[in-house]
Amino acid sequence: MGGTEQKYVQEAFDTNWVAPLGPNVNGFEQDLASYVEEDSKVACLASGTSALHLALILAGVKLNDTVICQSMTFSASANPITYQGAEPIFVDSEKETWNLCPNHLEKAIKAGIANNKKPKAIIIVHLYGMPAKMDEIVAIANKYEIALIEDAAEALGSTYKGQKCGTFCDYGVLSFNGNKIITTSGGGALVCKTEETKQKTIFLATQARDNAPHYQHSEIGYNYRMSNIVAGIGRGQMEVLDKHIGLRRANNQFYKELFKDVDGIEVFVEPTKDYFSNHWLSCITVDEKKTGFSRENIRLKLLEDNIETRPLWKPMHLQPVFKDCAYFGDSVAEDLFKNGLCLPSGSNLTDEDRDRIKTSFLKMITK
Numbered sequence: 001m002g003g004t005e006q007k008y009v010q011e012a013f014d015t016n017w018v019a020p021l022g023p024n025v026n027g028f029e030q031d032l033a034s035y036v037e038e039d040s041k042v043a044c045l046a047s048g049t050s051a052l053h054l055a056l057i058l059a060g061v062k063l064n065d066t067v068i069c070q071s072m073t074f075s076a077s078a079n080p081i082t083y084q085g086a087e088p089i090f091v092d093s094e095k096e097t098w099n100l101c102p103n104h105l106e107k108a109i110k111a112g113i114a115n116n117k118k119p120k121a122i123i124i125v126h127l128y129g130m131p132a133k134m135d136e137i138v139a140i141a142n143k144y145e146i147a148l149i150e151d152a153a154e155a156l157g158s159t160y161k162g163q164k165c166g167t168f169c170d171y172g173v174l175s176f177n178g179n180k181i182i183t184t185s186g187g188g189a190l191v192c193k194t195e196e197t198k199q200k201t202i203f204l205a206t207q208a209r210d211n212a213p214h215y216q217h218s219e220i221g222y223n224y225r226m227s228n229i230v231a232g233i234g235r236g237q238m239e240v241l242d243k244h245i246g247l248r249r250a251n252n253q254f255y256k257e258l259f260k261d262v263d264g265i266e267v268f269v270e271p272t273k274d275y276f277s278n279h280w281l282s283c284i285t286v287d288e289k290k291t292g293f294s295r296e297n298i299r300l301k302l303l304e305d306n307i308e309t310r311p312l313w314k315p316m317h318l319q320p321v322f323k324d325c326a327y328f329g330d331s332v333a334e335d336l337f338k339n340g341l342c343l344p345s346g347s348n349l350t351d352e353d354r355d356r357i358k359t360s361f362l363k364m365i366t367k
């Protein structure tokens, strides 16, 4: 927490605005819009997952439709596809950004069209804060006229060619879950292009109530709106967002320094100047043939010193729950899962913490 969160929460109590509307929700939406893109319209919701679900509904995804989704991601990117009774088609990543591979994306679309089933939407992710290859992906989505949904849950503050992640498509998803770059304890938002889409989002998120004095419903609704208390935490967090990005990027710099002379360990960094990552998490890949130890050896060694690291996301096409879904790609995502590791990356890492990590790792390579 940054310090001013309680002030906004206190205001909500003082003015008795504790419901899922009120000045903090409007204020947080305004703060987010100003931050990502002045002309965007932001709707605050209960979670990033609910934002993804509503984006799919707005994109017209229905029973038995297919939706293309980046395989290398957290399950929350893919789960809402099944909430709609639609079927995910998973696509591999490319090696530079670890995100959706434009070549395999086009193959998946062509295969769907040949099968008389054009995919209804595409979900792309900016993994660990790294922007995806948006020029190529947007061009493909436009060429085939398929709705694009941007899962920017991990990438608030990241930019591609100077443009903020979450603003490239019709629907941009943000998350303020406990582990993200800023948190409201739990929450999310949908970044929309028009006021009309924002109002439709809020309508669906508040039980789809028709404009009538009594309770009347012509559509199925959801209870997905953010509360005014939670939004108060968000307003305070906005004041420390850029500071958090600076701290996460400093962590990445520390790991680059630590591993620069270790043959076989690559720190995940921006491929060119077009990309600016918030480095939500810092990650490495380990080439066991060169290092003589695997990512699992590193994980277990650091764990002995009570330092937690984790394997990268296990790709969705390898998950038991999605085993029957179609997959287009090679083994990029699979190899990342096999050889990749997320390192301690919190905004609150101290110099002392970094020293511990360094000592623990050096012990391992000099044994």
Ligand SMILES: *Cc1c(COP(=O)(O)O)cnc(C)c1O
Pocket: 046, 047, 048, 049, 050, 073, 074, 076, 077, 125, 151, 153, 154, 174, 175, 176, 177, 187, 188
């Ligand atoms: C965290 C996350 C989500 C889900 O956000 P919640 O707010 O936890 O529902 C979706 N996609 C990705 C890639 C995430 O990391």
